[in-house]
Amino acid sequence: xxxxxxxxxxxxxxxxxxxxxxxxxxxxxxxxxxxxxxxxxxxxxxxxxxxxxxxxxxxxxxxxxxxxxxxxxxxxxxxxxxxxxxxxxxxxxxxxxxxxxxxxxxxxxxxxxxxxxxxxxxxxxxxxxxxxxxxxxxxxxxxxxxxxxxxxxxxxxxxxxxxxxxxxxxxxxxxxxxxxxxxxxxxxxxxxxxxxxxxxxxxxxxxxxxxxxxxxxxxxxxxxxxxxxxxxxxxxxxxxxxxxxxxxxxxxxxxxxxxxxxxxxxxxxxxxxxxxxxxxxxxxxxxxxxxxxxxxxxxxxxxxxxxxxxxxxxxxxxxxxxxxxxxxxxxxxxxxxxxxxxxxxxxxxxxxxxxxxxxxxxxxxxxxxxxxxxxxxxxxxxxxxxxxxxxxxxxxxxxxxxxxxxxxxxxxxxxxxxxxxxxxxxxxxxxxxxxxxxxxxxxxxxxxxxxxxxx
Numbered sequence: 001x002x003x004x005x006x007x008x009x010x011x012x013x014x015x016x017x018x019x020x021x022x023x024x025x026x027x028x029x030x031x032x033x034x035x036x037x038x039x040x041x042x043x044x045x046x047x048x049x050x051x052x053x054x055x056x057x058x059x060x061x062x063x064x065x066x067x068x069x070x071x072x073x074x075x076x077x078x079x080x081x082x083x084x085x086x087x088x089x090x091x092x093x094x095x096x097x098x099x100x101x102x103x104x105x106x107x108x109x110x111x112x113x114x115x116x117x118x119x120x121x122x123x124x125x126x127x128x129x130x131x132x133x134x135x136x137x138x139x140x141x142x143x144x145x146x147x148x149x150x151x152x153x154x155x156x157x158x159x160x161x162x163x164x165x166x167x168x169x170x171x172x173x174x175x176x177x178x179x180x181x182x183x184x185x186x187x188x189x190x191x192x193x194x195x196x197x198x199x200x201x202x203x204x205x206x207x208x209x210x211x212x213x214x215x216x217x218x219x220x221x222x223x224x225x226x227x228x229x230x231x232x233x234x235x236x237x238x239x240x241x242x243x244x245x246x247x248x249x250x251x252x253x254x255x256x257x258x259x260x261x262x263x264x265x266x267x268x269x270x271x272x273x274x275x276x277x278x279x280x281x282x283x284x285x286x287x288x289x290x291x292x293x294x295x296x297x298x299x300x301x302x303x304x305x306x307x308x309x310x311x312x313x314x315x316x317x318x319x320x321x322x323x324x325x326x327x328x329x330x331x332x333x334x335x336x337x338x339x340x341x342x343x344x345x346x347x348x349x350x351x352x353x354x355x356x357x358x359x360x361x362x363x364x365x366x367x368x369x370x371x372x373x374x375x376x377x378x379x380x381x382x383x384x385x386x387x388x389x390x391x392x393x394x395x396x397x398x399x400x401x402x403x404x405x406x407x408x409x410x411x412x413x414x415x416x417x418x419x420x421x422x423x424x425x426x427x428x429x430x431x432x433x434x435x436x437x438x439x440x441x442x443x444x445x446x447x448x449x450x451x452x453x454x455x
Contacts, residue, residue: 006164010157021149025142026116030103033118036064036135037101044122044130065115067091067134068122076131084108086115086136096121096132105139114139178208182215194223239403246288246404246419250281291420294350295403298427304344306432308455311339311381314349315371318356328366336374340455341381347428348452354421355385355448363389363445380434381454388445397438401426425450 065086068077073092078085087109089095096119103118117136124130181198188196197219201212257274260266266274312335319331341348359369370386392400399405404419425448429436434452441447 002168003161003165007161010160014153014157017153018146018149022142022146025145029116029137029139029142033103033116033135033137037118037120037133040066040133040135041120041122044124063137065136069132071129071131073132084111084113086117086134088117088119088134088136091119091132091134093121093129093132114143175208178202178212182212189219194219194226235403243288243292247285250285253281254278288420291424294424295420295427298424298431304347304431306342306344308340309343309345309348311335311341311373311383314352315373318352319371322356322360322369325360326365330368332368332370334370334372339373339375339381341452342455343432343452347432351425351428351450354425358421358448359385359387363387375454376451379454380451383450383452384447386441386445386447388441388443391440391444391446392438400438
C-alpha cells in the first residue's frame with residue numbers, strides 16, 4: 001500500500017515537473033519566435049526584405065525557418081533551416097489574420113521534425129499590407145531535453161521505489177518481530193507452559209506494544225488463575241483425604257462395636273461403656289459433618305446477613321461459657337465502651353466460640369484467658385483472645401488456619417477436635433471483610449487477633 005501511494009506520488013510529481021519544464025522551454029522559444037517575427041515586420045517597414053538572397057545578410061539567424069508570401073499566400077521567399085521546412089499551412093492574409101499572432105506547434109512538410117511557428121502580416125512604411133511571413137524553430141532540442149528529463153525521472157523514481165521497497169520490507173519485517181514472538185509465546189502456552197511472556201515488547205505507545213502489554217497482562221492473569229485452580233484442586237484433594245481419614249476412625253469404631261455386639265462378644269456389664277463410645281463416635285462424626293457443611297457454604301460464597309452487633313453481651317456470654325467449662329480459670333473481659341461490629345451474628349458467634357474453645361483446649365486448666373476488644377483508626381474493631389498456654393511456633397502460625405491442620409494430632413483427636421475450627425474462623429472472618437492472625441501473648445501463650453469493620 002505504501003509503495004503504491006509512493007508510486008502515485010512520484011508519477012504525479014513527475015508529470016507536473018515535465019509539464020512545467022515543457023511550458024518553460026516553449027515559452028522561451030515563443031519569445032524567440034516573437035522577436036524574430038517582429039524583426040521581419042520592421043524590415044518590411046524599411047523595405048530591406050529585398051536583400052534576402054544575400055547569404056551574408058540573412059533575414060533571421062540560420063537556425064530559424066522563414067517563409068514570406070504575398071497577400072494571396074504564394075511563397076516568394078523560403079529561407080529554411082537544415083532541419084527541413086515546417087508545415088505552416090496557408091499564408092494567405094485572411095488565414096494569417098484568422099490564426100492570429102499566437103505561436104503554435106506543427107509538423108514538417110517532409111520528415112518527423114516538430115516545429116514551433118508564428119505567422120504575421122508584413123506592412124510597408126505607409127501601413128499597407130504587402131504580404132505575410134512565417135517564422136519557425138525546430139523543437140528538436142526541446143524534445144531531446146524532455147526525453148532526458150523523462151529518463152532522469154524514471155531513473156530517480158525507480159531508485160526511490162527500490163529504496164522505499166527495501167526500507168518498507170525492513171520496517172515491516174522489524175515491526176512483525178513482536179508478532180512472531182507473540183506467536184511463539186502462544187504456541188508455548190498452548191503446549192502447557194503458562195510462564196511464557198512476550199519478550200522485548202515495543203513501547204506501549206505503539207499498537208503492537210499495547211497489544212503485547214495486554215497479552216502479557218492477560219497471560220499473568222491466566223497463570224494466576226491456573227495456579228489458583230491447581231492450588232484449589234490440591235487443597236480439595238487433601239481435604240477429601242483428610243475428611244475421609246477423620247470419618248474413617250469413628251465409623252470404624254461404630255462398625256466394630258456393632259459387629260462385636262451382633263456376634264455376642266460384648267458382655268452385658270461392658271455394654272453401657274461400649275454404647276458410650278459409640279455415642280462419642282457418632283457425636284464426633286456429626287460435629288465433623290456440621291463443620292464441613294459450614295466450610296462448604298463459606299467456600300461457595302453464601303450470602304451473609306451483615307448487621308450491627310454490640311460486643312459487650314457477646315463477649316460476656318463467651319466468658320461465662322468458658323467459666324462454666326472450667327471454673328478454675330480466670331476469664332477477664334476488657335472492652336471499650338460502645339464497641340460494636342458489622343458482622344453476620346451467627347458467623348461471628350461461631351468465630352468467638354471456636355477461638356474460646358481453642359484457648360480452653362490448648363492451654364492448661366486454671367490458666368487465665370483474656371478477651372480484649374477496642375476501636376482502631378479506619379473504622380475497624382480489634383478483638384483479641386489471649387491464652388497462657390504453650391503458644392504456637394512462628395513457623396506454624398499460618399498453617400494452623402489450614403483445614404485439618406494439627407500441631408499435635410494425637411492430642412487433638414483425644415480432645416475431640418476435628419482440625420477445622422480455626423479454618424472456619426479464618427473463612428468466616430474473611431467473608432465478613434476482616435482479618436485474623438496468630439501472635440504471641442506477652443507473658444507466654446497464643447493470642448488470636450481479629451479485626452472486623454466497626455458498626
